[in-house]
Amino acid sequence: MTTSMLPEMYGSSVGAHVVDTDIENGTMRLKMCVEAEHITTSGVLDEGLVATIADNHTTFLLMSHSLSVQPDQMPISVSICLTVHTMARIAPGTDIEIVCSTPLATSTLKQPQAAAVFVDAHDNRI
Numbered sequence: 001m002t003t004s005m006l007p008e009m010y011g012s013s014v015g016a017h018v019v020d021t022d023i024e025n026g027t028m029r030l031k032m033c034v035e036a037e038h039i040t041t042s043g044v045l046d047e048g049l050v051a052t053i054a055d056n057h058t059t060f061l062l063m064s065h066s067l068s069v070q071p072d073q074m075p076i077s078v079s080i081c082l083t084v085h086t087m088a089r090i091a092p093g094t095d096i097e098i099v100c101s102t103p104l105a106t107s108t109l110k111q112p113q114a115a116a117v118f119v120d121a122h123d124n125r126i
Helices: 047-069 104-108
Strands: 017-022 027-033 095-101 115-120
Touching: 017 047, 027 047, 047 095, 047 115
Parallel strands: none
Antiparallel strands: 017 027, 027 095, 095 115
């Protein structure tokens, strides 16, 4: 089976791309340009889109970070909770930055945690 025959990972074609990753510190930064179909009738990013991007990217971050902290153990890939909050209205064409991190509690790997924060790429107050 060739790679082109494999099914696309759910949510991988929404336009978010990795800009940089620091596995040792458990951080990953992505960028994405918001399109009209990413916005709900309330004018905010679709919560399902936010959850999918957060889940997809924090999974790989948790796995990589857990292997860097405990290389002789199986990688941890599931966080204990996923909560989605949309905070501000957004317009099509807005460039956003998505910062994924594994908070300090993850370094113990007893209760895996990951966070993904979506901000305006030009004004991180939004």
